[in-house]
Amino acid sequence: MQKIIIIGATSGIGRELARIYAGEGNLVGVSGRRQDLLYSLQLEFPNHIVTECFDVTTPQSITHVQSLIRKLGGLDLLIYNAGYGDVSDALDWEIDRQTVEINVNGFISIVHYTFQYFVAHGGGQLATTSSIASIRGNSQAPAYSASKAFQSVYFEGLYMKAKKAGWPIYVSDIQPGFVDTKMAKGEGKFWVASPEKAAHQIAEALRKKKWRAYITRR
Numbered sequence: 001m002q003k004i005i006i007i008g009a010t011s012g013i014g015r016e017l018a019r020i021y022a023g024e025g026n027l028v029g030v031s032g033r034r035q036d037l038l039y040s041l042q043l044e045f046p047n048h049i050v051t052e053c054f055d056v057t058t059p060q061s062i063t064h065v066q067s068l069i070r071k072l073g074g075l076d077l078l079i080y081n082a083g084y085g086d087v088s089d090a091l092d093w094e095i096d097r098q099t100v101e102i103n104v105n106g107f108i109s110i111v112h113y114t115f116q117y118f119v120a121h122g123g124g125q126l127a128t129t130s131s132i133a134s135i136r137g138n139s140q141a142p143a144y145s146a147s148k149a150f151q152s153v154y155f156e157g158l159y160m161k162a163k164k165a166g167w168p169i170y171v172s173d174i175q176p177g178f179v180d181t182k183m184a185k186g187e188g189k190f191w192v193a194s195p196e197k198a199a200h201q202i203a204e205a206l207r208k209k210k211w212r213a214y215i216t217r218r
């Protein structure tokens with residue numbers, strides 16, 4: 001039985017991942033801002049889900065992660081899946097600001113803490129749901145693709161750091177294409193996967209400890 005935290009598990013890909021891991025009998029700590037959705041997930045798997053309701057942009061986010069680790073009695077895998085993005089045709093400042101707060105500042109704070117936790121506790125596995133959008137600039141959502149590039153490149157650095165130091169810390173950068181959630185916005189969507197299919201392929205890539213995985217494999 002693994003002890004797993006999914007940051008951003010109230011809906012979409014994160015919720016499906018939580019269902020897979022809890023259904024396999026793991027102990028899963030889930031977070032998000034919508035308490036009612038965390039509660040309904042816990043009701044589905046009362047013995048396998050613990051919850052913590054918080055915003056990743058709050059200065060107290062690490063305290064909440066520590067609380068989840070305490071509730072689980074340790075940690076084997078953390079997936080930073082919380083994310084935000086929107087089409088920003090007029091280059092809207094509020095969209096750009098919020099994107100960076102959640103996908104960069106919230107991300108690095110929790111990922112940095114968790115990496116150090118694994119260094120101090122003999123290892124573990126760390127994953128992020130970045131995006132295939134990380135590989136190019138995008139005129140419809142410039143901050144989103146830039147924020148995902150940040151996640152992806154930071155993870156590449158962490159992967160190399162752990163490998164060089166010989167630490168048993170496995171780092172996985174998960175890059176989905178379009179997945180049918182409220183996050184999939186913009187014109188011309190193609191090869192859209194269901195959240196269930198995406199989550200199954202992500203769980204499989206993480207089982208294999210892949211350092212980078214494209215979802216779907218197509």
Ligand SMILES: NC(=O)c1ccc[n+]([C@@H]2O[C@H](COP(=O)([O-])OP(=O)(O)OC[C@H]3O[C@@H](n4cnc5c(N)ncnc54)[C@H](OP(=O)(O)O)[C@@H]3O)[C@@H](O)[C@H]2O)c1
Pocket residue numbers: 007008009010011012013014031032033034054055056057081082083084085102129130131132175176177178179180181182183184
């Ligand atoms: N759907 C796609 O096509 C696609 C493609 C590539 C990558 N991704 C990435 O996949 C991840 C999951 O997205 P999704 O498609 O499953 O969309 P989603 O259903 O909107 O899920 C986003 C999750 O992030 C959480 N979240 C957002 N802002 C937060 C905040 N400030 N504090 C705490 N939690 C926050 C949400 O919880 P609350 O709202 O309850 O806080 C929710 O659980 C994202 O990182 C996204 O960028 C998605």
